[in-house]
Amino acid sequence: MKHLLTIAGSDSSGGAGIQADLKAFAAHGVFGMSVITAVTAQNTCGVTAVQDITPEIITAQIDAVFSDIRVDAVKIGMVSRQESIHAIAEALKKWKPPIVVVDPVMISKSGYPLLQPEACDALIKELLPCATLLTPNLPEAESICGFSICTEEDMEKAAACIIGLGAKAVLVKGGHLEGERADDYLYDGKNGTWLPGERIQTEHTHGTGCTLSSALASNLAKGMDLTEAVTAAKAYVTTGIRHGIALGHGHGPVHHFVEMWKNAE
Numbered sequence: 001m002k003h004l005l006t007i008a009g010s011d012s013s014g015g016a017g018i019q020a021d022l023k024a025f026a027a028h029g030v031f032g033m034s035v036i037t038a039v040t041a042q043n044t045c046g047v048t049a050v051q052d053i054t055p056e057i058i059t060a061q062i063d064a065v066f067s068d069i070r071v072d073a074v075k076i077g078m079v080s081r082q083e084s085i086h087a088i089a090e091a092l093k094k095w096k097p098p099i100v101v102v103d104p105v106m107i108s109k110s111g112y113p114l115l116q117p118e119a120c121d122a123l124i125k126e127l128l129p130c131a132t133l134l135t136p137n138l139p140e141a142e143s144i145c146g147f148s149i150c151t152e153e154d155m156e157k158a159a160a161c162i163i164g165l166g167a168k169a170v171l172v173k174g175g176h177l178e179g180e181r182a183d184d185y186l187y188d189g190k191n192g193t194w195l196p197g198e199r200i201q202t203e204h205t206h207g208t209g210c211t212l213s214s215a216l217a218s219n220l221a222k223g224m225d226l227t228e229a230v231t232a233a234k235a236y237v238t239t240g241i242r243h244g245i246a247l248g249h250g251h252g253p254v255h256h257f258v259e260m261w262k263n264a265e
């Protein structure tokens with residue numbers, strides 16, 4: 001069995017963050033472990049409070065896992081403080097996990113900032129170069145690259161820019177594009193591949209990015225190549241969005257166990 005570690009924030013409503021990651025890991029048949037970087041108070045309507053975990057406790061959690069257990073892949077999500085980003089980058093240098101998928105979480109779908117403005121530089125300089133694969137959405141790619149992204153050509157330009165900053169591969173996600181499509185662009189510095197996706201008309205997209213990056217880390221750990229891993233992960237999240245759960249009063253979460261829950265509605 002493969003062992004996967006998520007380093008991310010907790011979402012009390014279970015739709016995004018650590019909770020989405022562990023559900024995606026379970027659905028992929030891998031053993032999930034977690035290092036919590038922040039505790040958020042949030043639900044389907046929004047985030048109401050955030051308490052960051054200290055860099056010392058983040059490092060202690062990472063060391064506790066790696067000193068005892070083989071880690072086949074790491075997924076990194078919300079890390080809001082520059083000191084925490086530094087601590088994680090140092091720990092990755094020490095433990096050298098073979099696969100690191102970084103989802104550069106900046107703002108929640110409900111509009112709450114999950115990355116402190118002064119930490120963006122640390123994310124670019126310290127975490128991005130550790131990434132086997134970086135998975136920015138369009139606003140995140142815009143912040144990293146410093147230009148606006150409105151077209152497919154812009155997405156290709158952003159991918160090249162992110163490879164230039166040191167990521168080994170990048171998936172620029174088109175979930176935030178206007179129109180009928182939700183196409184993503186994968187680039188590894190040599191080959192570029194468009195992954196077509198039809199936009200599903202739904203409110204229930206809480207946790208799509210967390211789910212996609214965890215599915216991706218699982219697929220890579222299981223030995224798929226980059227294109228196979230991204231294709232399978234996109235299919236997984238698309239099914240999850242199609243069966244999004246109308247939970248609470250706002251944006252409900254992606255469904256992780258569509259087959260398993262068929263008879264439990």
Ligand SMILES: Nc1ncnc2c1ncn2[C@@H]1O[C@H](COP(=O)(O)OP(=O)(O)OP(=O)(O)O)[C@@H](O)[C@H]1O
Nearest residue numbers: 109137173174175176182198199200207208209210
């Ligand atoms: N309405 C939709 N229909 C189909 N696919 C979608 C839709 N919204 C997002 N996606 C897909 O879901 C995946 C996640 O992309 P998205 O751009 O939503 O990430 P994100 O904004 O980082 O997510 P999050 O807000 O959870 O961090 C991508 O493959 C994207 O194309």
Ligand SMILES: Cc1ncc(COP(=O)(O)O)c(N)n1
Nearest residue numbers: 009016017078108109206207
């Ligand atoms: C702890 C945590 N991590 C990530 C997200 C982003 O997910 P979304 O953009 O769907 O709100 C979130 N809301 N909370």
